[in-house]
Amino acid sequence: MIFILKFDPHIHSVYSCDSRSTPEDILKRAEEIELNAIAITDHNTIKGSQEAIKIAKKENKDIIIVPSIEISTDKGHMIGLGVSEYIPSGLSAIETADMIRDAGGLIIIPHPFSRYRHGLFCNTNPNMIVDGVECQNARYIFGHSNKKAQKLAYERRLARIGASDSHFLKSIGDSYTEVNTKGQDDVDGILKAIRHRRCKEAGKGTSNFLIAKEVFVKKVLKRYPKREDYVKGI
Ligand SMILES: [Zn+2]
Ligand SMILES: [Zn+2]
Numbered sequence: 001m002i003f004i005l006k007f008d009p010h011i012h013s014v015y016s017c018d019s020r021s022t023p024e025d026i027l028k029r030a031e032e033i034e035l036n037a038i039a040i041t042d043h044n045t046i047k048g049s050q051e052a053i054k055i056a057k058k059e060n061k062d063i064i065i066v067p068s069i070e071i072s073t074d075k076g077h078m079i080g081l082g083v084s085e086y087i088p089s090g091l092s093a094i095e096t097a098d099m100i101r102d103a104g105g106l107i108i109i110p111h112p113f114s115r116y117r118h119g120l121f122c123n124t125n126p127n128m129i130v131d132g133v134e135c136q137n138a139r140y141i142f143g144h145s146n147k148k149a150q151k152l153a154y155e156r157r158l159a160r161i162g163a164s165d166s167h168f169l170k171s172i173g174d175s176y177t178e179v180n181t182k183g184q185d186d187v188d189g190i191l192k193a194i195r196h197r198r199c200k201e202a203g204k205g206t207s208n209f210l211i212a213k214e215v216f217v218k219k220v221l222k223r224y225p226k227r228e229d230y231v232k233g234i
Contacts, residue, residue: 005179006202007037007190009066009081010110010134010163011172013048016070019167023052029169030063035176037064037190041079041110044072044089066187070110071096076120079108081131082191093124106131106194108161112152113145126152132159132194136201138175139165139211159194162201168214175203 012019030038040048053065067084073096083105107130112121135150162175180198181189
């Protein structure tokens with residue numbers, strides 16, 4: 001029997017400063033909903049990802065944590081999947097992609113055609129060399145940009161990624177990637193499977209109601225502490 005891993009490769013923690021989820025709570029929630037693997041992809045920092053890896057190791061958790069980071073390039077966002085080192089923001093897409101490769105990671109383009117969320121392919125050539133694109137980002141309102149990404153993945157035979165892009169605990173796993181690791185259930189097995197396109201998007205997405213509620217809490221009630229509040233003491 002082929003075992004397909006459920007992997008949510010795009011989750012934000014408190015280190016992103018636009019999420020209130022701690023790495024510890026993210027792990028608990030991921031276990032609760034029976035994900036097999038996750039990646040914490042904070043904006044321009046690997047702190048959340050590294051902290052989750054430490055906790056999982058210490059507590060001997062049965063979940064795979066893929067080290068990662070979401071980097072703000074000068075033209076939009078890019079995820080370095082499998083990356084354990086810091087990669088600076090503000091560089092060109094090509095420079096950033098080279099650094100991800102040098103760090104042994106995969107280049108994944110999150111929300112590639114979503115203009116208001118800094119989708120890279122709104123501003124740069126979608127023919128650049130990447131490993132995969134998010135075909136299903138859970139945070140969409142109409143789904144138009146996901147459809148465009150699905151078409152691109154099909155035409156260019158890119159890895160099809162599904163992800164929650166979670167900024168609050170309840171939305172973790174709303175979309176995810178089904179990965180066929182062929183039995184190699186570890187970080188390398190997941191990266192290898194994605195490199196060989198043995199993956200596809202799945203899940204129902206996050207409800208527009210919950211997204212609206214989150215935006216209200218963030219923008220109107222301003223209940224989000226600054227990143228410095230968390231970085232202290234690490
Ligand atoms: Zn993003
Ligand atoms: Zn993100």
